[in-house]
Amino acid sequence: MDKFCFGVDIGGTSVKMGLFDERGSLYEKWSIATNLNEYGKSILADIAESIRDKQEKFNIRQENILGIGIGVPGPIQGDGIVYKCVNLGWDVVDVTKILEDISGLRVTVGNDASVAALGEAFMGSAKGYESVVMVTLGTGVGGGLIYKGEIINGAMGAGGEIGHINMSMSETQQCGCGNRGCLEQYASATGVVRRANQLLNDKSLSSEFPSSLRGKGNLTAEEIFNAAKEGDVIAQRTVEETGEMLGRAMAQIACIFNPRIFVIGGGMAQAGTILLDTIKKYFIKSAFHATKETEFVFASLGNDAGIYGGAKLIIG
């Protein structure tokens, strides 16, 4: 009889889930709504119930399920305890223990960005690579370090928190984390919009460069990348700066952890080669000579990276 496992990716809106066999083939994927009522207290019970339903549908006996691997949007320490998960309303939650008790299955927990990185290293763009760093460019900048098929969580669960690498000592605005000058302030979707607005409001530039973005109201990162592709100078300057910050940060990662490959994912990866080429240009410029051959790819699993990573947490 085949063995199975479940990969779960908890987000602030929905929980994505997948049923996998022990070789990592996806049998079925589905999602349920994330119930944020009462500090998200029913989230884990909802997951257990949904898994039980699927188990019945496919008539899988409990002893043939290897476990549940789960990604959570918060810092996870070695013991599988989540310390404050703002998006879900959680304070300190022992995810492993609670979900094991409800489901009767083995549970392994990881940070969502790290679990997505594990998914890409398991079945995505970085399949077969021993050392991988994934950079997720979304509302924030997340990341994950994979080494020999395992996540490096870090001693305080901050392994791969690359959005908070300090990139500028002269930044005056504050990052969500409380510091000033974090990579996330320049290279997230929010950061790109922030910088574009700063450049648009810069009086010393306004006379010099007309811009299609001026007076548009609420800009999005997508609009900025599209304008850059069409030659808008302010948008191009924003993209250049974003790519420079990412390229420099990745050069630093390269002479610390020295991965073989960088995987770039998240919504902003949709910008495509205009972003990737800029990142690579600045990476090559500041990378330590031994690391200049580091590879760069876009993520390939999209929203499924998390459930694949969850499965890998169990398959090992």
Place this chain on the structure above:
Amino acid sequence: MDKFCFGVDIGGTSVKMGLFDERGSLYEKWSIATNLNEYGKSILADIAESIRDKQEKFNIRQENILGIGIGVPGPIQGDGIVYKCVNLGWDVVDVTKILEDISGLRVTVGNDASVAALGEAFMGSAKGYESVVMVTLGTGVGGGLIYKGEIINGAMGAGGEIGHINMSMSETQQCGCGNRGCLEQYASATGVVRRANQLLNDKSLSSEFPSSLRGKGNLTAEEIFNAAKEGDVIAQRTVEETGEMLGRAMAQIACIFNPRIFVIGGGMAQAGTILLDTIKKYFIKSAFHATKETEFVFASLGNDAGIYGGAKLIIG
């Protein structure tokens, strides 16, 4: 019968060696001169001969020797091949194969700074810690990442090459590696002297601050730290800048690899608390909140860290 192993640390002047039992207790340590003639071609044979002598002296049978663990001052890739080792005159040398062939023993090779880090994690200041970063402040700035008792070599052997983290985009002078603005240019012994000389020659400062270092000729990092302790303003400013660069770099390492502890070693660690306190001040200032509790210690094994790390490479 006890099993034994040898830890070896190849330097540009001498090769340090130690005989260990399988629990990592040091039985005897000694050193031989590094023979740099003819591109260092006899170094590995000299090591094998010295080990054979020690084996005979203690009457240890070949089957009771687990192997030789060896640190080499150059980048090592996964296969144990050294790619260019300038200090020894080596080009590409397959250390594992050559030394195994001569000695008839199992050989494991690592980068010297990483092997020293492994030694500190095995039997030194970071004993018992799962994730460790050692920062070695000598003529250059070296480093090593240890995770679960193993060195993270990195895909191109550049794991822990933290001396080449880019810390300044405005640096005009070149680092030995060819880049500009590397940590090593500010935080190595050479870098400290360079920066002190720049500050001493800065006309805008000379009228403001008298300095005991002025007109001294060839300064050393030790003289600069001593002057700082005695209140010399130029020296204090140099130390402040060194500590700031190190503290900021370590904050970056903390939100990438997130070690539990930083071990500070190398000759410049002798400067003591004046340096460590400055590093910590700037670390706390720019560290990601989850990592602010990272511990800092000085290395405790001194010149023996390399041989302990070599032994650990074999003991596993």
